[in-house]
Amino acid sequence: MQVKSEGPKLVPFFKATCVYFVLWLPTSSPSWFSALIKCLPIFCLWVFLLAHGISFLGAHSSARKILAGLIFSALGDAFLIWQEQGYFSHGLLMFGITHILYSSAFGMKPLNLRAGLVIAVISGLSYTLLYSYLSGPFTYLVAVYIALIGFMGWRAIAGVQLANDLWTWTKLSACLGAVLFMVSDLTIAVNKFCFPVPHSRAIIMATYYAAQMLIALSAVECQDADAARKRA
Numbered sequence: 001m002q003v004k005s006e007g008p009k010l011v012p013f014f015k016a017t018c019v020y021f022v023l024w025l026p027t028s029s030p031s032w033f034s035a036l037i038k039c040l041p042i043f044c045l046w047v048f049l050l051a052h053g054i055s056f057l058g059a060h061s062s063a064r065k066i067l068a069g070l071i072f073s074a075l076g077d078a079f080l081i082w083q084e085q086g087y088f089s090h091g092l093l094m095f096g097i098t099h100i101l102y103s104s105a106f107g108m109k110p111l112n113l114r115a116g117l118v119i120a121v122i123s124g125l126s127y128t129l130l131y132s133y134l135s136g137p138f139t140y141l142v143a144v145y146i147a148l149i150g151f152m153g154w155r156a157i158a159g160v161q162l163a164n165d166l167w168t169w170t171k172l173s174a175c176l177g178a179v180l181f182m183v184s185d186l187t188i189a190v191n192k193f194c195f196p197v198p199h200s201r202a203i204i205m206a207t208y209y210a211a212q213m214l215i216a217l218s219a220v221e222c223q224d225a226d227a228a229r230k231r232a
Contacts, residue, residue: 006048006217006220009048009051010044010048010213010217012044012047012048013041013044013045013048013213015044016040016041016043016044017041017209019037019040020037020038020040020041020205020209021202021205023037025037027081027201030081030082030084030085031081034081035077035078035081038077038078038081039074039077039078041209041212041213042070042073042074042077042212043074045070045212045213045216046067046070046071046074048216049063049066049067049070049216049219049220050067052220060219061105062105062106062107062219063105063219063220065101065102065104065105066101066102066105066215066216066218066219067219068101069097069098069099069101069102069105069215070098070212070216072094072095072097072098072101073094073095073098073212075094076090076091076092076093076094076095076098077091079091079094088192089137089138089141092141092142092145095145095149095185096144096145096148099148099149099151099152100148100152102152102155102156102178102215103148103151103152103155105219106152106155106156106158106159106174107155107159108155110158110159110161111158112154112157112158112161115154115157115158116154116158119150119151119153119154119157120150120154122150123146123147123149123150126146126186126189127142127143127146129190129194130142130189130190130193130194133193133194134193138193142189142193145185149181149182149185150182152178152181153178153179153181153182155178156171156174156175156177156178156179156215157175157178157179159171159174159175160172160175168221169221170217170218170220170221171218173214173215173217173218174214174215174218176214177210177211177212177213177214177215177217177218178211178215179211180207180208180210180211180214181207181208181211181212181215183203183207184203184204184205184207184208184211187200187203187204187207188200188204191204
């Protein structure tokens, strides 16, 4: 399947993303409307996956898990609209569940321990950077979250075996999506707990929407991954 053939189904997502950046609603006055605008691109990715048919989702567990992850992501987005009102940890929980679902969708084969080690080192360094700025429950909540997103990143990256030419656009899409997700969340953490990051909101949302689109795109060929997993 050519990636470009999925383009027309992604048009609503691109339009919704443009609406978010054009309106650029202030975060200082959270509302249900601003939550809707923020979540709209993710809703469009639900539709993108559903457009492939209920039978497709029924037959392929990886696609179902990614769809479930997108549902929890939308809930996380909504909670983060009201993060200054005490809902940041709720958003963290929703995205933690998202990463568990994505990790399960990407699977444990191939293992690729080298990639896991690299991600573990990056995750450890990230937590070391944040640790002195954290207090209270966030000291361990952030640690758990970094472990979950790091594990998700490892499983996505592990699937890309460039050296052996054992890669597909799907696996590459999942890998790039996971990396962008980690960049987005690290920017959130540094900006919230450490120091203001210039243009943080633009960086966070651009990398986040791109990450979710790439991960959703990786689901549409997951029947190949499922078949390969069963043969392994």
